[in-house]
Amino acid sequence: MVDVIYGRGVTDILREMPYYISIFKKMTMYRLFHVKQPMYGSVDVNNVCNLHCTHCYWWLNRKEEQDMSVEDWRQIIKDVFNKQRVFVTTLVGGEPTLRQDILEVFCELMPHRVCVVTNGTFPLKRYDGLYFYWVSLDGTEKVHDTIRGKGSYAKTKENIMGYISGPPRRGKPAYKDIWLTMTINSVNHHTVEELTEEWRGTVNKIGFQFHTPFVKGDPLTFPFGEERNRVVDKIIELKKKYPDYVINSVKQISLMKGNWGGIGTTPVQCPSWAILSLDHMGRLKQPCCIGSADSKSLKPLCEDCGLGCYSILVAQGITGN
Ligand SMILES: C[S@@+](CC[C@H](N)C(=O)[O-])C[C@H]1O[C@@H](n2cnc3c(N)ncnc32)[C@H](O)[C@@H]1O
Ligand code: SF4
Ligand code: SF4
Numbered sequence: 001m002v003d004v005i006y007g008r009g010v011t012d013i014l015r016e017m018p019y020y021i022s023i024f025k026k027m028t029m030y031r032l033f034h035v036k037q038p039m040y041g042s043v044d045v046n047n048v049c050n051l052h053c054t055h056c057y058w059w060l061n062r063k064e065e066q067d068m069s070v071e072d073w074r075q076i077i078k079d080v081f082n083k084q085r086v087f088v089t090t091l092v093g094g095e096p097t098l099r100q101d102i103l104e105v106f107c108e109l110m111p112h113r114v115c116v117v118t119n120g121t122f123p124l125k126r127y128d129g130l131y132f133y134w135v136s137l138d139g140t141e142k143v144h145d146t147i148r149g150k151g152s153y154a155k156t157k158e159n160i161m162g163y164i165s166g167p168p169r170r171g172k173p174a175y176k177d178i179w180l181t182m183t184i185n186s187v188n189h190h191t192v193e194e195l196t197e198e199w200r201g202t203v204n205k206i207g208f209q210f211h212t213p214f215v216k217g218d219p220l221t222f223p224f225g226e227e228r229n230r231v232v233d234k235i236i237e238l239k240k241k242y243p244d245y246v247i248n249s250v251k252q253i254s255l256m257k258g259n260w261g262g263i264g265t266t267p268v269q270c271p272s273w274a275i276l277s278l279d280h281m282g283r284l285k286q287p288c289c290i291g292s293a294d295s296k297s298l299k300p301l302c303e304d305c306g307l308g309c310y311s312i313l314v315a316q317g318i319t320g321n
Helices: 010-015 015-035 070-082 100-109 141-146 152-164 190-197 226-241 249-255 307-317
Strands: 039-044 089-092 113-118 130-134 176-186 204-212 275-278
Touching: 010 015, 039 190, 070 275, 089 100, 089 176, 089 190, 100 113, 130 152, 141 152, 152 176, 176 190, 190 204, 190 226, 204 249, 204 307
Parallel strands: 039 089, 039 275, 089 113, 113 130, 130 176, 176 204
Antiparallel strands: none
């Protein structure tokens, strides 16, 4: 099957036509009447992670709480996501692969509209209804391990290769299910090209976003300026060289040269409303998927934001709060 857009073929697009129409209607309602209806979803399926990465926003606001049951999520998917015609939902955590029962129910009730973002340190399971896996690799092995812990790169690589060597899924070779995501920061930015080349021809796609700090002076922030611009230009060069492999659009990645999100901790240009973001208890996260349901929690700095999932919408003309 030929990929037409974001890894989707003609049959996928035909099957999902009602969702594309729904997105068009939602965008029109926003533009004409300022009605905000989410088009996409993001869910923390659990409150547990096996790693403690140095750059991670999730640990900043984590409290000791239980996860929900698979039946609770079944109800939320039906009452919220499917009722509101949310198109693609991204499952995060914590580490979502620690709750395979919840991933299963999302894939069952939102078939081919579920992405799982994972650290890839556990074997990757095949789900019939999965769209694809986003596997986080934060640079080449040495630098990735300084961020994510010694031996984590090797474990993730082993699990990716294990998955790829398995049988096709829905008529597509297994490598098609693996997309890499790298969060660029002050310590790993020099490995963008090497990581891209290392995985080219092995996985389906690679995408880049930038670290989003929650406090000024966060040492992992890669500040705006010439050095950061050079990295963005490198990604644009790679995109031109490998247009089907590098997933960022030139317009989206160019936004990363400056502030595209907001003022202080307030989203302005960022369409935070467009992604319905729930935490592990099914509570609405504010202002966005890296925020929190607790209004007293530490907040991401919109003016230094590097997130891909919202900036891609801005690049497509979906903006505002
Ligand atoms: C919180 S993790 C949850 C899923 C899974 N545990 C993983 O690591 O992929 C989701 C994604 O957010 C990214 N991330 C974590 N902290 C971030 C930050 N401060 N700014 C931007 N992205 C961040 C991670 O690198 C990962 O790709
Ligand atoms: S594996 Fe994911 S959730 Fe866990 S600490 Fe790392 S980035 Fe955060
Ligand atoms: S995605 Fe970025 S700009 Fe948008 S609300 Fe979150 S932190 Fe702010």
